[in-house]
Amino acid sequence: xxxxSTCGTPTEVQIPEGDNRERxxxxxxxxxxxxxxxxxxxxxPTFHGKVLLCKRAIEPRLGFWTLPxxxxxxxxxxxxxxxxxxxxxxxxxxxxxxxxxxxxxxxxDQVHLFFRAEMPSAxxxxxxxxxxxxxxxxxxxxxxxLAFKTVSxxxxxxxxxxxxxxxTLHTGDVFNHTxxxxxxxxx
Amino acid sequence: xxxxSTCGTPTEVQIPEGDNRERxxxxxxxxxxxxxxxxxxxxxPTFHGKVLLCKRAIEPRLGFWTLPxxxxxxxxxxxxxxxxxxxxxxxxxxxxxxxxxxxxxxxxDQVHLFFRAEMPSAxxxxxxxxxxxxxxxxxxxxxxxLAFKTVSxxxxxxxxxxxxxxxTLHTGDVFNHTxxxxxxxxx
Numbered sequence: 001x002x003x004x005s006t007c008g009t010p011t012e013v014q015i016p017e018g019d020n021r022e023r024x025x026x027x028x029x030x031x032x033x034x035x036x037x038x039x040x041x042x043x044x045p046t047f048h049g050k051v052l053l054c055k056r057a058i059e060p061r062l063g064f065w066t067l068p069x070x071x072x073x074x075x076x077x078x079x080x081x082x083x084x085x086x087x088x089x090x091x092x093x094x095x096x097x098x099x100x101x102x103x104x105x106x107x108x109d110q111v112h113l114f115f116r117a118e119m120p121s122a123x124x125x126x127x128x129x130x131x132x133x134x135x136x137x138x139x140x141x142x143x144x145x146l147a148f149k150t151v152s153x154x155x156x157x158x159x160x161x162x163x164x165x166x167x168t169l170h171t172g173d174v175f176n177h178t179x180x181x182x183x184x185x186x187x
Numbered sequence: 188x189x190x191x192s193t194c195g196t197p198t199e200v201q202i203p204e205g206d207n208r209e210r211x212x213x214x215x216x217x218x219x220x221x222x223x224x225x226x227x228x229x230x231x232p233t234f235h236g237k238v239l240l241c242k243r244a245i246e247p248r249l250g251f252w253t254l255p256x257x258x259x260x261x262x263x264x265x266x267x268x269x270x271x272x273x274x275x276x277x278x279x280x281x282x283x284x285x286x287x288x289x290x291x292x293x294x295x296d297q298v299h300l301f302f303r304a305e306m307p308s309a310x311x312x313x314x315x316x317x318x319x320x321x322x323x324x325x326x327x328x329x330x331x332x333l334a335f336k337t338v339s340x341x342x343x344x345x346x347x348x349x350x351x352x353x354x355t356l357h358t359g360d361v362f363n364h365t366x367x368x369x370x371x372x373x374x
Binding site: 001002003004005006007008009010011018021024033034035036038047064071072073074075076078079097098102104106109113116118128149158163166171172173178180182185 | 188189190191192193194196197198205210215220221222223224225226258259260261263264265266284285286289291295296298303305315328353357358359360365367369372
């Protein structure tokens with residue numbers, strides 16, 4: 001942030017009083033501009049055991065496959081955002097399930113939330129941001145053509161949990177996450 | 188956002204090409220400024236069954252009691268942010284547990300994450316943003332003096348789940364959330 005978004009004055013990087021981090025501060029109007037991570041919300045839409053993936057029509061990772069997901073907007077819940085992205089990118093209506101993965105993507109300043117989701121029917125279509133949308137069985141997943149690490153990790157954990165017969169929440173750094181099985185934390 | 192934070196030109200509210208929402212757009216440099224919800228991370232720190240609360244030294248809700256929590260910063264994970272806030276506001280080291288509540292606060296453009304957490308010792312102190320810090324048994328919780336709806340909801344669900352002998356994840360709108368018991372979603 002080079003200019004104050006409130007008054008247009010060039011900002012200065014300072015540690016505000018009572019803070020312990022550098023922020024973009026405005027010497028004109030006194031505004032402090034905080035920058036924080038953004039939330040990406042998405043789903044793992046399933047129909048008869050197959051998972052719905054989208055082939056990206058936009059950068060980054062154009063042409064690669066991904067779970068439907070995108071930035072959470074103002075005036076919506078995480079649940080609503082995840083369902084909206086599934087509709088916009090994959091043309092699929094879903095019944096939303098529980099949060100399955102919450103992964104930090106520090107280098108992109110993002111937190112990615114993926115919810116399990118059930119498709120009541122096999123209806124779907126490629127939205128504006130997708131080149132193609134398709135249901136994949138576990139054996140058909142194009143592992144080498146997946147767009148993002150959070151997507152490949154979410155899918156591999158999903159299939160592993162399904163095989164184990166129970167789903168657990170997985171959170172933390174995508175490269176070093178924590179699996180929260182029931183027995184792991186008793187407090 | 189009245190002025191472009193990239194070049195200082197007054198912004199215009201428009202729906203960018205390929206988008207379906209109004210954004211602050213810069214007629215000077217072409218930048219599109221997206222505004223998205225922010226993440227608040229916190230913990231439910233427990234020691235021998237009691238819960239650690241902080242009396243707020245800052246607005247909003249100065250003088251009211253809260254769980255240690257604050258805005259997630261860049262360059263940290265949700266786990267690290269929750270532990271950092273617990274240290275900064277309550278002077279307590281914790282062993283982090285699983286995510287317990289993830290509540291949308293639409294009118295504040297925030298998503299609040301609370302993790303269960305265990306204190307290895309009863310050591311704690313009031314940080315700069317706290318007037319007091321204290322361990323409360325369930326019977327001692329000052330329900331009428333709690334700072335935020337997400338805090339009172341998280342605490343009441345915590346005690347209810349503890350009584351039931353199992354903790355489940357609770358997510359969605361804080362006024363109308365979903366309890367994700369194991370049996371609720373089978374897909």
